[in-house]
Amino acid sequence: MSDSKRDTIAVRTGIATDTQHQAVVPPLYLSTNYTFPEFGSVPKYDYARGGNPTRTHLETALAEMEGGAGAVVTSCGMSAINLLVSLLDSDDLIIAPHDCYGGTYRLFDSRAKKGAFSVEFIDQSDADALSTALARKPKLILIETPSNPLLRVVDIADICEKAHKVGAWVAVDNTFLSPVLQQPLALGADFVIHSTTKYINGHSDSVGGAVIARDAELAENLAWWGNCIGATGNAFDSYMTLRGLRTLGARMRQHEQSAAQVLEYLLTESAVRKIFHPSLKEHPGHEIALKQQAGFGGMLSFELDADLEGLKTFLGALKLFSLAESLGGVESLVTHPGSMTHRAMSDEAQAEAGLAPTLLRLSVGLEDPQDLVADLQHAFRTLEEATS
């Protein structure tokens, strides 16, 4: 599917479908319940946990953009992942990346401790670790590529091929790139997961998630579980997310261009110890990213060459990068994963995942990229003055 086709789906889904008043933008249906036409006749929508016309538009758009058979929109990204693992039994094994999003780590670890399933966290780019894990016949491989926060890239098609040989499903968390820059189902994955809170909504004003399934039967099964456990998203958030989705293509292209400019500048700064971005030739996942991604996205991470006091000075000097969690909004953000997004991981787990104490993650927004570079320059000069 071409980029423009995805843009068209995002913009047009639900447009001019209102038969009551011919509204161009589909109306927001807040009603929790729907009238039965007559005794014994169940309407398409009866109760909003199970289905809602506003949510359906968003589900249709996401399923089509990812090339799936169906989608379930959930109350947040974590409930999307929780919904997916509702398909598992207690003797099933999940293989997840050792550097996955901290909340995913916490969910799998906590549920596994309660006996819901087993989990093993591995470095999925390590071929030996992957084949040892696959020999244990897992039910589900969760991939997060590029990973959060180190932007490690793994080969989706290769993992899918190996996973399918042992009968495992593959789910890809596509939050960092969105369907505009990566299409995991076309590479063989069975499920795509999103925290729509991020790029898909794109305006940092609604929390949501989605699971998209390649196969219609799995999509139906997910919809059943979504209603059963009450994981589904509400109408208002679906409305907001669909509104954000309409500009996803244009936003992603600009996020990417601006991130490239910020990266170019960071490469010139001596107080940057290490920089993580798949566009860099020396990035271990560069070749795979070129093969499987339609772009490098708007996220990057770097290690600041400073102690924790210096880190504090640097962060305090930034004006256009707000110190906040989350990512993918129009506004630029800086995050310290160790004390923010990944604080649910123990120090040992953080170290094992390669998260250095001065690692910073940038979500490059849609401000003028020259202003963003000037803001970073100012923070680096402030750090320099404070430490000289």
Ligand code: PLP
């Ligand atoms: N997956 C990734 C890659 C994330 O970064 C996040 C949140 O930051 C989530 C899932 C969870 O999403 P939510 O915060 O919408 O529950």
